[in-house]
Amino acid sequence: MMYDAFLLLGRSSDTELYPAPRFVTHIDDQAIRALTKYYSQALPLSKTHGVAILDMCSSWVSHYPAGYKQEKIVGMGMNEDELKKNPVLTEYVVQDLNLNPKLPFDDNTFDVITNVVSVDYLMKPMDVFEEMRRILETSGLAIMSFSNCCFWTKGISIWTSNRDADHACIVGAYFHYAGGFEPPELYQSSNPGQTDPMYIVCSRKKIA
Numbered sequence: 001m002m003y004d005a006f007l008l009l010g011r012s013s014d015t016e017l018y019p020a021p022r023f024v025t026h027i028d029d030q031a032i033r034a035l036t037k038y039y040s041q042a043l044p045l046s047k048t049h050g051v052a053i054l055d056m057c058s059s060w061v062s063h064y065p066a067g068y069k070q071e072k073i074v075g076m077g078m079n080e081d082e083l084k085k086n087p088v089l090t091e092y093v094v095q096d097l098n099l100n101p102k103l104p105f106d107d108n109t110f111d112v113i114t115n116v117v118s119v120d121y122l123m124k125p126m127d128v129f130e131e132m133r134r135i136l137e138t139s140g141l142a143i144m145s146f147s148n149c150c151f152w153t154k155g156i157s158i159w160t161s162n163r164d165a166d167h168a169c170i171v172g173a174y175f176h177y178a179g180g181f182e183p184p185e186l187y188q189s190s191n192p193g194q195t196d197p198m199y200i201v202c203s204r205k206k207i208a
């Protein structure tokens with residue numbers, strides 16, 4: 001049988017997997033704190049006029065700093081009940097990116113794109129990253145964060161058959177091969193064996 005890096009181990013479709021909301025957190029408090037601390041330095045200041053952010057693979061929490069607000073914060077995810085409850089979102093879109101990786105936004109729309117513990121579920125990552133480049137403003141920042149856990153039947157083969165350090169390289173390769181991004185940077189917070197590690201791979205859209 002041929003190895004397909006972007007196939008799932010499990011057979012259920014994403015639409016079947018997300019019918020009921022899950023109001024849970026997928027990483028522990030220390031990992032969330034590390035991510036929120038990173039966001040507090042990387043995101044534009046709260047309530048900056050004209051800033052637009054997209055939280056991809058979003059749910060009922062986005063882990064932005066407490067009270068963080070912008071005029072436009074769009075959440076994209078699979079479950080409407082989760083998205084409705086997310087206090088930072090100003091709007092949301094329900095879309096299965098594995099069925100339709102085209103992002104329903106104009107070119108050069110967003111200042112920042114975030115994606116928390118979900119990049120491992122993308123079966124068409126190159127399409128999605130090319131779309132991210134298209135909808136980001138010039139110098140707009142994409143922040144992909146993940147830990148060492150995933151739903152193993154939902155993660156794509158290349159993810160589940162590799163380890164944490166490889167995952168950072170995989171996400172870096174998505175940026176590199178999508179083209180039009182600055183060389184990606186890795187931020188890592190880990191406390192081996194005691195807390196969930198947090199890996200953040202981020203890159204800015206290149207000035208054309």
Ligand SMILES: C[S@@+](CC[C@H](N)C(=O)[O-])C[C@H]1O[C@@H](n2cnc3c(N)ncnc32)[C@H](O)[C@@H]1O
Pocket residue numbers: 014018024025026056057058059060061062076077078079095096097098099115116117118121
């Ligand atoms: C592990 S949860 C993470 C949720 C949220 N980012 C967080 O940090 O709690 C995975 C999220 O990815 C979204 N997701 C999974 N597969 C998806 C797909 N094929 N298309 C779009 N979103 C997807 C789900 O809606 C879910 O909210």
